Amino acid sequence: MKNCREITRLLSEAQERELSLSERMGLRMHLAMCRGCRNFAEQMATLRKICRAYARRDEGNSGRE
Ligand SMILES: [Zn+2]
Numbered sequence: 001m002k003n004c005r006e007i008t009r010l011l012s013e014a015q016e017r018e019l020s021l022s023e024r025m026g027l028r029m030h031l032a033m034c035r036g037c038r039n040f041a042e043q044m045a046t047l048r049k050i051c052r053a054y055a056r057r058d059e060g061n062s063g064r065e
Contacts, residue, residue: 002026007037011044 002010007030010023019027031038 002030004030004034004037007031007034008040011037011041015044015048 007027010019010027013019014027031041
């Protein structure tokens with residue numbers, strides 16, 4: 001079983017690389033039980049969405065405002 005520290009590390013690594021199947025399973029199982037890490041995961045997902053939306057906006061906005 002993974003602990004919270006491993007989980008938060010995996011969550012940030014997931015931004016940069018593809019996680020293995022066993023890593024994803026461990027992550028999922030832990031998130032199902034651990035509220036703290038679930039919140040952290042949600043924050044990461046939200047952050048990523050904001051970043052993406054921001055990048056897209058910049059792309060589409062290559063001209064002047
Ligand atoms: Zn946890």
